[in-house]
Amino acid sequence: MTGAPEALGRRTSPWVLLLHTVTFRQARALVPAVLALGVTRGLGDGLGTVVALVVGITVLSLLGAAISWWRFSYTDGDSAVVVTRGLLSRSARTVPNDRIRGVEVEAPVLHRLLGLVRVRIDAAAGSVTSEEELVIDGVTRAEGDRLRHRLLTHAASAQDSEAGRHAADDPEEELLRFDYRWLVYAPLVGSYLAVPLAAGGALLRAAEELPDQFQPEFWSPDVSDTRIVVRLVVGALLLLILGSIIGSALVNWRFRLLRRGGALVAVRGLVTRRHTELDIDRIRGCTVSEGLGMRLVGAARVSALVTGLGDATRRGQVLPLGPVELARALSVELVDHPGPLHRHPPAARRRSIARGTVPGLLVTAAGGVLMATTGWWSLLAAGGALVLLGIPLGLARYDALGHVAGPRSFAMRSGWLVRSHTVLQDRAVVGWQVRQSLAQRRAGLVTVLACVGAGSGGYTARDMAADEVPEFAQAASGSWAATLTPYG
Amino acid sequence: MSAPPPAPVREPAWSLSRAAIGLWVTQAVLGTVVYGAIVAAAIVFVPADAGWAVPLLRWLGPAFVLGYAVVAIAIRPRLRYRVHRWEVTAEAVYTLTGWLTRTWTLVPISRIQTVDVNRGVFQQLFGLATVAVLTASSQGTVRVPHLEVDVARRVAEDLARRAELVRDEAT
Numbered sequence: 059m060t061g062a063p064e065a066l067g068r069r070t071s072p073w074v075l076l077l078h079t080v081t082f083r084q085a086r087a088l089v090p091a092v093l094a095l096g097v098t099r100g101l102g103d104g105l106g107t108v109v110a111l112v113v114g115i116t117v118l119s120l121l122g123a124a125i126s127w128w129r130f131s132y133t134d135g136d137s138a139v140v141v142t143r144g145l146l147s148r149s150a151r152t153v154p155n156d157r158i159r160g161v162e163v164e165a166p167v168l169h170r171l172l173g174l175v176r177v178r179i180d181a182a183a184g185s186v187t188s189e190e191e192l193v194i195d196g197v198t199r200a201e202g203d204r205l206r207h208r209l210l211t212h213a214a215s216a217q218d219s220e221a222g223r224h225a226a227d228d229p230e231e232e233l234l235r236f237d238y239r240w241l242v243y244a245p246l247v248g249s250y251l252a253v254p255l256a257a258g259g260a261l262l263r264a265a266e267e268l269p270d271q272f273q274p275e276f277w278s279p280d281v282s283d284t285r286i287v288v289r290l291v292v293g294a295l296l297l298l299i300l301g302s303i304i305g306s307a308l309v310n311w312r313f314r315l316l317r318r319g320g321a322l323v324a325v326r327g328l329v330t331r332r333h334t335e336l337d338i339d340r341i342r343g344c345t346v347s348e349g350l351g352m353r354l355v356g357a358a359r360v361s362a363l364v365t366g367l368g369d370a371t372r373r374g375q376v377l378p379l380g381p382v383e384l385a386r387a388l389s390v391e392l393v394d395h396p397g398p399l400h401r402h403p404p405a406a407r408r409r410s411i412a413r414g415t416v417p418g419l420l421v422t423a424a425g426g427v428l429m430a431t432t433g434w435w436s437l438l439a440a441g442g443a444l445v446l447l448g449i450p451l452g453l454a455r456y457d458a459l460g461h462v463a464g465p466r467s468f469a470m471r472s473g474w475l476v477r478s479h480t481v482l483q484d485r486a487v488v489g490w491q492v493r494q495s496l497a498q499r500r501a502g503l504v505t506v507l508a509c510v511g512a513g514s515g516g517y518t519a520r521d522m523a524a525d526e527v528p529e530f531a532q533a534a535s536g537s538w539a540a541t542l543t544p545y546g
Numbered sequence: 547m548s549a550p551p552p553a554p555v556r557e558p559a560w561s562l563s564r565a566a567i568g569l570w571v572t573q574a575v576l577g578t579v580v581y582g583a584i585v586a587a588a589i590v591f592v593p594a595d596a597g598w599a600v601p602l603l604r605w606l607g608p609a610f611v612l613g614y615a616v617v618a619i620a621i622r623p624r625l626r627y628r629v630h631r632w633e634v635t636a637e638a639v640y641t642l643t644g645w646l647t648r649t650w651t652l653v654p655i656s657r658i659q660t661v662d663v664n665r666g667v668f669q670q671l672f673g674l675a676t677v678a679v680l681t682a683s684s685q686g687t688v689r690v691p692h693l694e695v696d697v698a699r700r701v702a703e704d705l706a707r708r709a710e711l712v713r714d715e716a717t
Binding site: 493507515 | 552553554555556646647648650653654655656657682684685686688
């Protein structure tokens with residue numbers, strides 16, 4: 059443990075100075091300004107300028123890191139966590155312990171070299187989705203574990219006076235372990251495919267910012283030769299696939315899901331090791347999502363919907379990627395399933411096809427006008443093709459629709475690009491929103507939104523039969539929803 | 547127009563304050579003045595022979611302003627008044643908004659987190675206030691616009707007191 063006695067607040071480890079200097083954490087904001095200044099004043103292309111820039115930025119960085127380390131302290135008292143910082147304007151943020159919803163300990167690669175961790179403390183944000191997070195960067199691993207344990211014990215005992223449920227000696231039960239065979243799914247998942255693309259983009263940008271004489275010679279291929287083009291495309295595809303597999307392996311390295319006392323613990327990552335703890339009492343439901351590509355190979359991902367969890371899509375993940383049977387089994391373990399889904403009425407299929415074809419019809423109309431006035435027909439043809447494609451799209455979207463209300467939970471399913479099947483407990487609902495557009499009114503359909511204080515905040519069942527709504531809402535929440543029932 | 551199909555859920559019982567019509571008309575008049583000024587400035591400062599679409603736009607601009615004025619001043623306020631409804635029942639707050647797309651929102655009193663009363667500049671002129679009922683969900687917010695100030699205050703106090711009594715910590 060570092061620094062001052064507890065009454066004065068604890069300090070982070072001085073090693074963060076080194077860490078922040080190396081990563082230019084504070085000076086990062088200055089770099090574009092310095093570059094802009096250099097450009098306007100005519101930057102010499104020589105080696106001297108580069109060295110001067112590097113030294114200057116490093117010194118600035120060290121200075122910034124030193125100041126923020128010097129002025130930063132935190133106290134974890136019996137009732138609240140207080141973080142004090144700031145040079146000119148001192149700010150002290152106080153988060154009462156009973157508002158703490160989750161503590162995440164992460165260890166990026168440089169932190170790990172120095173034996174440090176970063177602790178993120180999530181506070182209940184309610185309906186205000188502001189930056190309700192405290193970050194304590196650079197404490198020792200032991201201190202990080204101590205903080206996490208102490209804060210979560212507090213949070214639990216403040217709520218249900220059943221202290222010590224999070225005791226460190228609670229038995230651990232492993233629910234899931236990442237199987238490396240699942241990595242073959244990665245090239246079919248949009249978010250992992252984006253990883254190599256982003257990396258390539260970042261490399262190119264970095265290369266452009268270098269002064270001329272340091273820029274690598276880009277090999278410019280002869281694009282008139284088809285064989286070379288084919289080889290390039292195949293090579294790029296292979297790189298993309300390889301990159302997505304590596305990316306997914308880095309993020310999900312040694313993923314494990316444990317149950318420890320009253321909490322679910324998810325641990326994962328090779329470069330940055332993340333350790334997320336979810337309070338089981340706060341789990342209100344879960345979503346099984348399957349992307350278009352994932353459905354082809356029978357893969358899925360599972361997120362737990364936890365009340366008051368910030369950055370829910372990333373932190374709530376309890377299975378980042380795996381076979382769909384396993385995903386379903388896990389989701390059943392998290393919440394009771396209400397039974398098989400009910401299909402939506404045939405009118406919903408017609409609405410869905412209409413929705414799918416409207417953009418195509420608009421393009422066709424514009425194309426028709428263009429054809430009549432200028433004789434340019436390709437837009438008309440494109441419009442026709444869009445209309446034809448819209449029909450299977452509408453049908454597929456309709457096929458994804460479904461809802462059901464069971465004794466203690468309800469489920470909704472929708473989406474074609476990413477099909478998500480959400481199961482929520484009845485007690486999760488904090489409100490209903492029923493929407494009916496003009497077209498839906500004629501077709502006797504409505505869109506129902508269940509407002510929930512977890513996950514994305516609301517889950518919709520599109521194009522439900524209008525007369526089913528009051529009954530469904532009541533079955534899926536409670537007697538208070540009887541207000542919706544029409545008179546007579 | 548044929549008879550509209552029955553509403554999928556019931557209508558909330560109460561309408562807003564009649565003064566809301568005056569407020570909406572005032573806002574529409576101001577909006578018309580602003581649009582009119584923009585169009586007038588465009589006609590004065592953009593030369594008539596500046597480009598291919600300008601002669602057309604010189605006609606379309608005023609036509610748009612005129613159309614907006616008729617709809618926003620003469621038609622929309624009365625329509626809105628007829629459409630917006632609200633109700634506080636024994637267990638929930640219930641509102642209906644929207645004309646073409648209708649939206650019903652229902653929030654149980656046990657899940658209310660905070661109740662706000664807001665008064666904008668124009669609302670103060672007309673003695674009106676908006677009650678906003680917030681829950682743990684970012685999408686589960688109910689707003690009852692344009693109630694008389696004392697009604698709004700009473701409703702907010704009553705809701706806050708009842709929410710305190712039946713507060714459900716499940717969320």
